[in-house]
């Protein structure tokens with residue numbers, strides 16, 4: 001069935017034709033992509049701090065969360081500024097969380113890694129757009145859920161919207177030349193697992209008398225389906241549930257509490273599974 005088909009292989013060898021087989025050309029591309037990815041990582045850092053606090057991520061300029069001083073553009077360069085200022089505010093010298101540095105570096109590296117993986121497995125180049133968006137979305141959702149036990153709507157709704165936009169603009173990623181076919185496939189890929197989980201969440205809560213699955217997790221899977229396709233959403237759900245159960249059991253044992261009373265954030269496990277799918281998905285399912 002078409003819906004269960006994975007992202008297709010490119011019909012021409014774009015990695016070779018664009019010259020990425022030459023080390024100097026590849027090195028230049030990787031440096032540019034690392035800078036690009038770490039800039040988006042910098043934006044994700046803003047989302048991680050502001051979204052759970054219900055602050056706008058676009059209106060206010062970046063400022064020190066301790067003294068409130070606006071951060072100048074030259075102190076806001078991803079990766080570099082953190083190293084130059086040794087992770088401190090220029091005005092009040094308050095130390096910043098190493099999260100800023102880690103997220104920027106990891107986003108840069110993941111952007112590069114996915115570019116190389118897509119090239120070497122000859123995936124359709126358009127998959128870079130939805131793949132990179134998925135990486136950003138997973139990083140933000142995982143980190144916010146780990147810290148605040150929520151996956152904000154401000155994150156999941158834009159991810160769904162961007163998934164549908166990517167499908168419409170780059171329908172070849174969905175194995176079709178028609179934009180409306182791709183959008184319909186993306187919609188179905190998100191809504192099928194999303195509705196299934198919504199029913200599970202409602203029935204589970206009635207039976208167990210407590211929340212068994214957060215709505216943020218339901219929306220996360222819906223957005224994942226719209227970005228990665230149905231096989232990706234199902235894998236994310238399966239691998240996320242499995243690793244989450246193992247993580248929850250380990251957590252309960254370490255705290256010496258019963259499993260029933262141990263609640264862990266599901267988001268980081270789902271996010272890690274979605275990232276894993278980006279790298280192994282088209283190797284295990286075609």
Ligand SMILES: [Zn+2]
Pocket residue numbers: 064065066067068069089090091092093094
């Ligand atoms: Zn400051």
